Amino acid sequence: MTYDRLLRDAATALSAAGIDNVRFEARLLLARAAGLSVEQLVAHGAEAAPAPVAAGLRALTARRVRREPMAYILGEREFWGLPFKVSPAVLVPRPDSETVIETVLALMPARAQPLRLLDLGVGSGCLLLTLLREYPNATGIGLDASEAALAVTEGNAQALGVAARARLVRGDWRLPDWEKALAGPFDLVVSNPPYIEASAIDRLMPEVARFEPREALDGGPDGLAAYHRIAAAAAALVAPGGHLVVEAGEGQAIEISRIFESAGLAVGSPRKDLSGIDRVVHAQQ
Numbered sequence: 001m002t003y004d005r006l007l008r009d010a011a012t013a014l015s016a017a018g019i020d021n022v023r024f025e026a027r028l029l030l031a032r033a034a035g036l037s038v039e040q041l042v043a044h045g046a047e048a049a050p051a052p053v054a055a056g057l058r059a060l061t062a063r064r065v066r067r068e069p070m071a072y073i074l075g076e077r078e079f080w081g082l083p084f085k086v087s088p089a090v091l092v093p094r095p096d097s098e099t100v101i102e103t104v105l106a107l108m109p110a111r112a113q114p115l116r117l118l119d120l121g122v123g124s125g126c127l128l129l130t131l132l133r134e135y136p137n138a139t140g141i142g143l144d145a146s147e148a149a150l151a152v153t154e155g156n157a158q159a160l161g162v163a164a165r166a167r168l169v170r171g172d173w174r175l176p177d178w179e180k181a182l183a184g185p186f187d188l189v190v191s192n193p194p195y196i197e198a199s200a201i202d203r204l205m206p207e208v209a210r211f212e213p214r215e216a217l218d219g220g221p222d223g224l225a226a227y228h229r230i231a232a233a234a235a236a237l238v239a240p241g242g243h244l245v246v247e248a249g250e251g252q253a254i255e256i257s258r259i260f261e262s263a264g265l266a267v268g269s270p271r272k273d274l275s276g277i278d279r280v281v282h283a284q285q
């Protein structure tokens with residue numbers, strides 16, 4: 001079978017599973033199975049593919065047909081133009097979360113400062129490690145409750161060349177005095193905390209509901225549990241004049257702003273993502 005034929009068959013199987021962008025995804029899966037770049041594939045389209053490539057593609061396609069996220073199948077996802085390794089221990093980095101980075105860069109335009117950063121629920125590290133790249137003299141702590149997630153963060157910190165400026169700490173904001181181990185305060189605290197209402201998780205798209213780590217999604221009965229914890233610790237964690245910048249779920253920005261105001265923070269207007277949803281809430285100590 002030719003590469004083109006394998007590509008068509010994979011796209012047909014993905015389409016039957018209700019997936020969009022099937023040509024695009026099939027091409028990425030075939031490139032992975034063949035060990036070629038997508039550009040090389042195009043050049044080889046009419047040639048016969050070796051049998052192991054066909055078998056490899058079938059195995060990868062079967063995973064995607066079960067709605068496993070592409071990022072877990074390929075093992076990486078780009079965020080802010082940087083390659084992040086991912087595993088099912090971490091949330092897949094999303095373009096929405098780039099709004100957190102944009103917000104920070106707008107709030108703190110001086111890039112050379114020796115800032116102290118904290119990322120609560122660091123996961124893949126897409127927020128913290130991107131910020132360490134953008135602020136070359138900053139140092140940062142990444143907190144996560146999951147050891148497996150921190151192993152992914154560490155690998156990404158190494159690969160992105162910022163490991164010497166990142167300290168990763170295991171910790172859980174559901175426990176009392178969790179913020180004490182972090183030795184604040186920080187100039188900037190960022191977080192994309194779990195914010196899905198617990199009862200709504202099973203209704204999310206299967207890629208999310210079945211494969212992404214529940215502890216990174218589950219925001220408790222109203223989705224806001226993590227924001228209450230973060231607000232309660234803000235006095236200890238955010239330095240005077242420092243910033244708190246968090247991602248918000250759709251429709252949550254007003255509630256989160258109220259929670260932060262009640263904790264004595266000065267809250268700014270939310271920043272919208274590319275879909276026009278109020279995606280990021282920022283506040284100052």
Ligand code: GLN
Nearest residue numbers: 192193194195196216217
């Ligand atoms: N953005 C994710 C989603 O909508 C949720 C991430 C989170 O809970 N922080 O699927």
